[in-house]
Amino acid sequence: MSHKKSLSNMLQDGSASIEALPFERFRKYGPETLTDAELLAVLIRCGTLNSTPMEIGQEVLKRGSIYEKGLNGLHHLSVKELCEINGIGEVKAIQLKAIGEIARRMSVSSKNDRLCCNNPTTVAKHYMEMMRHEEREQLRILSLGTHLELKSDKVIYQGTADRCLIEPRDIFQFALRAGAVSIILLHNHPSGDPTPSNADCKITKRISTLGKELGIILQDHIIIGDNKYISFRENKLLDFN
Template identity: 45%
Template sequence: MEKRFKTMKERPVTERPYEKCLEYGPEALSDGELLAVILRSGTRECSALELAWKILEKHPVYKGIAGLYHMRIGMLKEIPGIGDVKAIEILCILELSKRLSRASAVGEISFNSPDSIAAYYMETMRHLEEERVLLLLLDGKHHLRKEIFLSQGTADSAYVSVKTIFVEAFRHEAVHIILLHNHPSGCPEPSREDLVLTRRIREAGELLGIPLTDHIIIGDRCFTSLREQGMM
């Protein structure tokens, strides 16, 4: 009969995440082993490693480490052995990973480049399950003056007030503006509503002297720049 290891100490050294990390480095660890290190302990019924794999398989649609981005605290706590503390630790690690991704790109971001902007916001927005709209306020040299969270909606849409956009633009003395939002479907193709909203903002910006320089839609590892596509 195959032996079932109850604790990490009973496992071979090559299956102990801490020892494996010390010997070979964190890059040698599997997704489950990395998560097990964060969890630190399991339950009476399963080890930290077995608990980690249960978490990675928990989401009904998104499996593996990518599924963690779609987990909420309630879903995590449905797993025996995951309480408030462990659930919060996991969610904080995910948020940290997003911020590290943005921090690594911040020195290279150019707000004249849709590719650069999309790369900067990709990890923050591509996993969201509802539409979120951001307004980027730029100075005369296209440096970011302020990032404004405009709205959060459903999986299909989010309401945006054109008046609010230009109130914020004047308040922060913006010279140019960029609109940015995500499509939870993962497909960044603009909807009819996206195009109508873009036209309204562009026309208002022309009248008020604060031009809309782009509207970027974030998908899953892909994006659409309406400026680049000639849709503005």
């Protein structure tokens, strides 16, 4: 016998009114009227014998708030952590993570169409939310056109929690395929401190030198921390002339 309690069953047995149920409120008033927990409850849909979908949604937010408040905390929760919540199995956990990733990609896609990479602050703000949540170092290359407009971007390497091995060959292979005139490198520091390491400085100098030889200029290397960044160009850490 299933212990799941669906929204329709809750209506039938009188355990909740139409106005109180997130799914019904969504239908009547629209998604913008729902709280974060209510939106999660709509996705979760079925509760357990002891917990409603709303209560499960609140627990998801509570677990995520250890890392960050609101729905952004969901980015930090792994499938395994979500499965530890009573009422969420592997399928539902994967669905929640997939929806979060869809939302992230939609946001990135719309912003990329308007992004001009002539200002380190603009670039850092654009990628901050995307990269500062990563628990491993991630290297992203931005391929730019003649007017520093973004042609394409790609994560070309993901490392360990404290190390990202960069191969210049991979960087320039992607840049050449994308028809880049110049490039910007971005990577994150999971520690939250964007201060460049000696290895960061050495590899940036090497890539800049190789880029000049290939005719693909390195415009900048930006390191993303926790709501802060360091630009090699802004801080004159490398000769970009």
